[in-house]
Amino acid sequence: MLGKGLSSQVGSPRIRYGDPIVLYDFVVMKACLWALLFALPLAAQHGRYTSESTNPAIGDPAAIAAGGKLYQRSCAGCHGPDGSGGRGPNLVQRRNWHPLTDEGIFSTVRNGLPGADMPPTNLSDDETWQLVAFIHALIGPAAENPAAGDAAAGEAVFWGSKAGCSNCHAIRGKGGKIGPDLTDIGGLRPLAVIKKAVVQPSDELYYLGNESVTAKLKNGETVRGVAKNRDVYSIQIIDRGGKLHLLAMNDIAELEILQRSPMPGDYAERLSAGELENLLAFLARQTLRPAGPEAK
Amino acid sequence: MLRITLLLLVAHAALAQVSNQDLLNPPPENWLTYGGTYDSQRHTKLDQITPGNVKNLQAAWIFPITSTNRLQTVPLVVDGVMYVSAPNEVYALDARSGREIWQYRRANGVNRGPNRGVAVFGNLVYVGTPDAYLVALDARTGAVAWETQIAKAGDGYFSPGAPFVADGKVIAGVGGGDNGLNGWLDAYDAETGKLIWRWYTIPRPGEPGNETWAGDSWKTGGGGTWLSGSYDPQLGLIYWGLGNPAPDFDGDVRLGDNLYTESVVALELSTGKLKWHFQFTPHDAHDWDSVEIPILVDAPFGGRQRKLMAHADRNGFYYVLDRETGEFLHGTPFIDQLNWATGLTPEGRPIRVPGVEPTLTGNFVCPSTSGATNWMSPAYNPVTGLFYLAAKEGCGVSYKGRQEFRPGGFDFKATGYIESPEEPWQMYVRALDLTTGERKWEYMQVNAKNYGAGLISTASGLIFGGDDQGTFAALDAVSGKPLWHFDANYRISASPISYAVNGRQYVAVAAGVNIIAFRLPDAD
Numbered sequence: 001m002l003g004k005g006l007s008s009q010v011g012s013p014r015i016r017y018g019d020p021i022v023l024y025d026f027v028v029m030k031a032c033l034w035a036l037l038f039a040l041p042l043a044a045q046h047g048r049y050t051s052e053s054t055n056p057a058i059g060d061p062a063a064i065a066a067g068g069k070l071y072q073r074s075c076a077g078c079h080g081p082d083g084s085g086g087r088g089p090n091l092v093q094r095r096n097w098h099p100l101t102d103e104g105i106f107s108t109v110r111n112g113l114p115g116a117d118m119p120p121t122n123l124s125d126d127e128t129w130q131l132v133a134f135i136h137a138l139i140g141p142a143a144e145n146p147a148a149g150d151a152a153a154g155e156a157v158f159w160g161s162k163a164g165c166s167n168c169h170a171i172r173g174k175g176g177k178i179g180p181d182l183t184d185i186g187g188l189r190p191l192a193v194i195k196k197a198v199v200q201p202s203d204e205l206y207y208l209g210n211e212s213v214t215a216k217l218k219n220g221e222t223v224r225g226v227a228k229n230r231d232v233y234s235i236q237i238i239d240r241g242g243k244l245h246l247l248a249m250n251d252i253a254e255l256e257i258l259q260r261s262p263m264p265g266d267y268a269e270r271l272s273a274g275e276l277e278n279l280l281a282f283l284a285r286q287t288l289r290p291a292g293p294e295a296k
Numbered sequence: 297m298l299r300i301t302l303l304l305l306v307a308h309a310a311l312a313q314v315s316n317q318d319l320l321n322p323p324p325e326n327w328l329t330y331g332g333t334y335d336s337q338r339h340t341k342l343d344q345i346t347p348g349n350v351k352n353l354q355a356a357w358i359f360p361i362t363s364t365n366r367l368q369t370v371p372l373v374v375d376g377v378m379y380v381s382a383p384n385e386v387y388a389l390d391a392r393s394g395r396e397i398w399q400y401r402r403a404n405g406v407n408r409g410p411n412r413g414v415a416v417f418g419n420l421v422y423v424g425t426p427d428a429y430l431v432a433l434d435a436r437t438g439a440v441a442w443e444t445q446i447a448k449a450g451d452g453y454f455s456p457g458a459p460f461v462a463d464g465k466v467i468a469g470v471g472g473g474d475n476g477l478n479g480w481l482d483a484y485d486a487e488t489g490k491l492i493w494r495w496y497t498i499p500r501p502g503e504p505g506n507e508t509w510a511g512d513s514w515k516t517g518g519g520g521t522w523l524s525g526s527y528d529p530q531l532g533l534i535y536w537g538l539g540n541p542a543p544d545f546d547g548d549v550r551l552g553d554n555l556y557t558e559s560v561v562a563l564e565l566s567t568g569k570l571k572w573h574f575q576f577t578p579h580d581a582h583d584w585d586s587v588e589i590p591i592l593v594d595a596p597f598g599g600r601q602r603k604l605m606a607h608a609d610r611n612g613f614y615y616v617l618d619r620e621t622g623e624f625l626h627g628t629p630f631i632d633q634l635n636w637a638t639g640l641t642p643e644g645r646p647i648r649v650p651g652v653e654p655t656l657t658g659n660f661v662c663p664s665t666s667g668a669t670n671w672m673s674p675a676y677n678p679v680t681g682l683f684y685l686a687a688k689e690g691c692g693v694s695y696k697g698r699q700e701f702r703p704g705g706f707d708f709k710a711t712g713y714i715e716s717p718e719e720p721w722q723m724y725v726r727a728l729d730l731t732t733g734e735r736k737w738e739y740m741q742v743n744a745k746n747y748g749a750g751l752i753s754t755a756s757g758l759i760f761g762g763d764d765q766g767t768f769a770a771l772d773a774v775s776g777k778p779l780w781h782f783d784a785n786y787r788i789s790a791s792p793i794s795y796a797v798n799g800r801q802y803v804a805v806a807a808g809v810n811i812i813a814f815r816l817p818d819a820d
Contacts, residue, residue, distance in 0.1 A: 089657055089695070113698055117656060231765055232742045233781055 053102035067134025154282025187287030357394035413458035424455030452705015469521025476516035476708035493568030518542030572622030610667035664692020673750035690721035737776030750791025762788030
């Protein structure tokens with residue numbers, strides 16, 4: 001970490017990081033930036049399918065259930081009972097660089113990965129497709145897969161005051177503007193990823209423009225909200241009222257950046273297990289894509 | 297009378313040629329090679345744009361090239377004409393206005409890799425192509441003068457680097473290392489396109505260095521030559537950084553140092569014979585290509601004047617070598633987050649930390665595979681004695697698989713990497729003392745985390761560079777203080793240049809789909 005003497009940015013606001021509160025000079029905040037900086041593009045994060053097989057097992061609840069049993073017997077030992085990994089890679093939070101196809105999964109299950117500790121299997125074609133269907137359901141977008149819970153009850157949770165989701169998040173134009181829009185969340189993310197984002201919002205942040213900030217302006221005003229973008233020279237903040245503030249860094253006396261998601265981190269306690277399951281079922285149904293066969 | 301006119305036209309055109317003398321000592325108004333000069337210092341003698349007036353700098357023109365959204369071309373300028381390129385395309389522009397003079401399009405159905413620029417010599421413009429040809433175009437019309445196949449596109453090769461011209465030879469290389477395709481460097485006769493020599497980056501059986509590859513692993517060893525090089529005319533040596541070994545992330549199947557991957561090599565320009573080599577990362581498993589452009593400087597070191605080479609490697613270390621002998625003189629990290637080595641031996645070999653190799657479930661490594669720096673060119677200012685570069689902090693998680701080589705240009709990385717969620721990436725421009733590597737200042741490119749742009753230095757004391765957020769900035773070369781910026785708002789991952797036409801200095805850079813040129817406002 002550099003000392004102050006090497007700082008090249010001058011005339012810029014002091015930047016203060018909340019949680020923990022530490023004062024940094026503008027140039028030495030690198031290690032604290034993780035709340036601002038985001039990983040690979042969303043589409044690459046969770047291995048969207050580049051082509052989906054027409055095999056009837058895909059999306060068939062019976063095949064998925066049968067595949068689930070096969071999975072627990074043959075795969076869970078390395079990849080974890082919920083696909084979250086262990087000796088083998090995490091299948092859900094893949095952030096993978098390879099495009100995903102059902103045929104590719106079939107081939108990997110069938111042949112294994114020679115030299116990489118993943119053994120081949122001797123399952124029949126039908127069994128292998130059941131397993132692929134289960135994995136597809138596990139890691140594919142939530143909207144395409146059956147979800148436990150009561151979506152109608154979850155809708156009430158979403159719009160209700162106990163959870164307060166809609167204070168910040170909008171679905172189809174209704175709701176708050178400060179958090180990410182959730183209209184297509186089920187079409188974009190696997191259920192396990194949505195769940196993690198709800199109960200551990202600060203664990204991994206995927207969205208650009210998710211930084212919770214308080215800007216004290218040189219003119220005495222204070223602007224609180226989410227920074228949609230920020231660079232050396234300017235910042236774009238949306239406040240809780242949905243108002244956009246376009247500010248030059250030179251106009252800011254002090255900028256406080258929260259080192260965690262602005263979203264409350266207590267949903268696992270705030271909601272009952274049933275309420276959470278219902279909320280997830282509701283979110284899983286939010287998609288702009290036509291419903292898949294599983295959703296019928 | 298007509299005949300006389302024609303003769304005069306021919307004579308005029310002949311004057312516009314780029315001569316050997318021009319390449320050896322370029323007039324400041326022209327930017328004739330990828331690195332600006334053979335030493336690749338990227339330091340323009342133009343001084344009209346200064347720390348005092350740069351605040352007035354404004355965009356003069358924009359030229360869009362919409363066939364790619366990630367232009368990496370480094371423009372060349374010859375007597376008011378700018379040459380820029382994209383995969384399968386070359387354009388000649390009026391460098392004052394960006395107005396197009398001619399365009400060349402190659403209809404080959406292959407679109408592999410980026411294109412990083414052209415070379416010029418005589419009346420010809422040289423470009424490498426996605427189907428691995430070297431094409432020579434008439435600088436005045438864009439007509440094809442000749443073309444020659446560097447490698448077979450069907451094998452998966454392509455030629456993304458800027459060709460390099462010296463002493464009547466065009467040096468051209470290949471990409472394809474990530475597909476397990478072995479690289480080479482070729483020298484072609486600049487006039488005819490006839491092959492003069494070829495140097496293979498992976499030694500074949502019987503050649504020294506082949507023993508650094510277990511079994512037959514040398515056959516698919518990679519070692520691409522996908523950028524450009526530097527040249528010392530006095531020594532008659534060209535210097536080229538070489539790419540990664542393949543399979544990139546699985547080192548188990550290619551035990552040994554894997555020469556000459558991730559080395560800089562000094563080749564005799566006249567013969568292509570290897571004079572010396574220095575390997576930055578022996579037996580690498582993180583895809584840390586060493587293609588980064590070496591900067592040549594004559595400066596005192598250890599009490600006497602020496603011919604030095606300065607190289608900032610993708611592996612996070614800054615190296616100073618003696619470029620006559622390849623002797624390692626000094627090396628030090630230029631990033632804070634580096635966990636794979638504790639330092640360098642007196643010979644410059646990394647002292648490895650065990651347990652950072654890629655694994656099936658992912659292993660934490662700093663820097664990440666995307667590198668502490670990459671193809672973006674560094675710059676050197678002989679007045680400040682500082683080496684300027686795009687540096688990236690942050691870490692990655694690297695995964696290893698097992699993959700079979702498949703001929704024809706298919707991925708042979710044996711899986712890959714992600715950005716570490718705990719130690720995300722952040723780009724900087726940093727200034728290092730040439731001989732010690734000590735950091736003198738840094739400029740954090742807030743919100744920029746990927747690659748970032750190369751740099752130029754100006755005699756007036758400015759550094760220009762951009763970032764992946766599209767911000768193009770001028771910094772004070774001594775203090776690093778930002779003095780001016782322009783929001784191009786599209787990723788800049790190419791290196792800028794500077795040139796002059798009719799006595800006015802310009803700075804130009806490729807940003808996403810646009811070539812943008814800047815100059816001071818018209819005098820009233």
